[in-house]
Amino acid sequence: MTQAAAPVVRNVDARHRYEILVDDASAGFTAYRDREAQRVFFHTEIDDAFAGRGLASVLVREALSHVRDTGKRIVPVCPYVAKFLKKNEEFSDITDPVTPEILQWLETALAR
Template structure:
């Protein structure tokens, strides 16, 4: 995560079921919900003026740290989160067991 994004607070806007990260008066967010006793991450949105600045990555990292802090399991339904988890397997430990297969290498024929 870029150093200038580390100190920014992650806001849990539970009324809207989303985590929010505000950068320069623009807010990136990740929609979530509770499913099967875990936290399902549905969609990540980064405003156009923040794209390409590492804001999406910072949001994912902050959300994953929060999920871990809460000792919850994760259901990664958002393609952006799934892509991040494939590139950073150290976070796959948070994925609910039923969804771990998404991150397994394909079986050899």
């Protein structure tokens, strides 16, 4: 039996998202938009074919670690990212609250 390769997370800046790959197949993504020094996460999705493997957690942890490395802050509009942050307090120092102003900004940014 062949061991599956470890999942790989990559930032695809041109598409405003981090993608997770399993054996070179796209397994899911977490989408964002940048607002000055904030990275606003608004949607996370794992393909049904890869469900139940903990990939969303791996994806979001790697994405948030990358945000920390770039010096940006996190805004968790996405319910999954918000839930992840409640369970993983090591990112609380770089997390900003979701405000009505940010939600309005995001709506405008996504409409472009």
